[in-house]
Amino acid sequence: MKKFFIAGLVLFSALNISAQSKKYVTFEANIANRNSDVISILNNGKIIKKIKVNSKGIFKDTLVVAGGRSRLSDGLESTELFLKNGYDIKLKMDAKQFDESIVYKGKGSEENNVLAQRILADEKLYDDSVASLDDAAFNKLIEEKKEGDAKRLSNKKLDPEFVKIESENAARAIAGFLEYRKEAQEIAKMNNKLSPDFEYENHKGGKTKLSELKGKYVYIDLWATWCGPCRAEIPFLQKIEEKYHGKNIEFVSVSIDAQKDHDKWQKFVADKQLGGIQLLADNEWKSDFATSYNVMSIPRFILIDPTGKVVDANATRPSSPELQTQLDSLLN
Numbered sequence: 001m002k003k004f005f006i007a008g009l010v011l012f013s014a015l016n017i018s019a020q021s022k023k024y025v026t027f028e029a030n031i032a033n034r035n036s037d038v039i040s041i042l043n044n045g046k047i048i049k050k051i052k053v054n055s056k057g058i059f060k061d062t063l064v065v066a067g068g069r070s071r072l073s074d075g076l077e078s079t080e081l082f083l084k085n086g087y088d089i090k091l092k093m094d095a096k097q098f099d100e101s102i103v104y105k106g107k108g109s110e111e112n113n114v115l116a117q118r119i120l121a122d123e124k125l126y127d128d129s130v131a132s133l134d135d136a137a138f139n140k141l142i143e144e145k146k147e148g149d150a151k152r153l154s155n156k157k158l159d160p161e162f163v164k165i166e167s168e169n170a171a172r173a174i175a176g177f178l179e180y181r182k183e184a185q186e187i188a189k190m191n192n193k194l195s196p197d198f199e200y201e202n203h204k205g206g207k208t209k210l211s212e213l214k215g216k217y218v219y220i221d222l223w224a225t226w227c228g229p230c231r232a233e234i235p236f237l238q239k240i241e242e243k244y245h246g247k248n249i250e251f252v253s254v255s256i257d258a259q260k261d262h263d264k265w266q267k268f269v270a271d272k273q274l275g276g277i278q279l280l281a282d283n284e285w286k287s288d289f290a291t292s293y294n295v296m297s298i299p300r301f302i303l304i305d306p307t308g309k310v311v312d313a314n315a316t317r318p319s320s321p322e323l324q325t326q327l328d329s330l331l332n
Contacts, residue, residue, distance in 0.1 A: 022086045024062045025108075029091040031057040035075030042071040043083070069165065074098075077228055080119060082111045082162050098228045099123065111162040114152050118166065118173075121148055123229070125177045126297055132188070132314075138181065142174060180296065187294055190313040195304050196292040200254060203269050203278035210252075210289075215306050217249040217330060219315065222290065222300040224257050225268045230299040234272065236318035241275045243324070247331045248306070251276035256284045256298065305330075 029039070034057045041049040041063055049063040063083075070081040072091075077098050083089070087108030094101040099119050104112040124130070130141065149170040153163050195210065202208045210218065221237060223230035241251050253276055257265045262280065269278045281287035285295065293302060293313055301315040303326075311330075316323040 024064045024085055025083050026060070026062050026088040027051075027083075027091070028060040028089070028106075029053075029058065029093075031074065031091075032094040033057075033096045035077055035095050040073040041081075041083075042073065042078075044069060067161070075226070077226060080115055082108070082115055082159075082165070084108065084159065084161075096228075096231075110155065110157055111159055114155070114158065114162075115166065117152060118149065118170070121145065122173045122177075125173075126180060132184065142177075145174065145177075146170075183294055183296060184314060187313045190293065190310050193310055194308050195302070195310050196289055198254070198279075198281075198287075198289040200279040200281055200287075200289075203266060203280070208252075208277060208279055210304075211308065213250050213252070214308050215248075217306060217311075217327075218304040219249060219251050219327075220302040220304070221251070221253040221318075222256060222293075222295055222298050222302070223253060224255055224298060225261065225265055226257070227298050233299050233318050234274070238275060240318045240323065240327075244327060244331065249327070249331060252279060253277070254279045254281050254289070256281045256287065256290060256295075258284055 027041070031039075031053065034053055037053055039051045039053055039059060040047050041051065043065045048065065049061065051059050051061045053059045065083045065085060067084065070083040071078050072081055074095055077095065079099055079102065088106045089108040089112065090105040091112075092101075092103050092105075099116065102116045104116070125141070125145065130138075133141065149166075153166055153170075197209060197211045199207050199209045219240075221230075221233070223233075225231075237251070237253075244251075253274065255265050255278070257280065259280075259282075265280055268274075281290060285291075293300070299317065301317060302313055303311040303315040305311050312326075316326060
């Protein structure tokens with residue numbers, strides 16, 4: 001019996017040493033509604049592995065990382081990862097929701113689940129209504145953000161390197177949000193002024209100018225096919241378009257997709273049966289209209305009155321009930 005115990009102990013020790021000395025990451029994933037057939041893994045900004053995904057959205061592979069930040073890219077969407085050689089990690093997500101649906105299991109899951117939670121928390125800071133808070137409410141939100149970050153990183157089981165990187169990320173996120181709020185306040189100064197014009201390609205053919213729509217309210221959606229939050233607003237926008245059909249308002253969606261993705265934009269609009277006026281900007285983020293409104297993130301919504309003046313340079317999203325309240329007051 002003693003011999004069996006010793007033999008078992010030796011075997012367990014050998015397996016434990018083997019697991020500790022593993023010089024690679026084992027990465028397994030199950031991705032519903034994937035955006036592409038190939039997943040790219042980046043480490044420190046460079047693609048280190050391209051992994052084929054089967055028809056069910058499943059893959060399993062190994063890769064060697066050099067530490068530091070990593071990223072998973074599925075088509076034009078991506079999310080952050082923390083990977084170390086020796087990890088055996090399993091990812092499950094729905095690409096339609098992407099960050100909102102991510103769950104990790106296995107060795108390395110604690111760090112990556114904390115990372116996913118931080119990403120979601122940061123995204124909420126960039127809500128239009130948050131940027132317009134008064135100073136007291138805004139400062140309270142910042143303190144809550146700091147407390148949330150500290151609580152997530154207080155878990156003693158977390159890798160020290162991860163805690164260090166995430167502490168730095170948290171500080172950068174707050175600095176970025178402060179800059180975002182400053183920009184939002186500058187954007188608000190455009191309200192009640194004449195809107196800059198544009199002339200962009202129309203999905204149905206030809207080009208359309210904003211100035212051609214004078215005489216009606218115009219609700220503009222700046223978006224892109226690769227933008228998850230933009231796509232999440234589409235069903236709500238379609239309901240708004242249906243409700244106000246025949247009213248004195250035009251709904252205009254301006255995509256800032258790259259010209260090289262022109263066909264992808266056309267296909268997306270057709271496949272999703274998008275309504276309203278569908279346009280493609282001429283120079284992505286650098287298009288004159290986008291830069292005039294200091295567009296730094298999307299989706300971005302702009303409301304213009306029948307005279308061409310800006311009602312709201314950072315208008316409410318279709319998913320917010322407040323938009324219907326505002327449109328009812330203007331159109332009824």
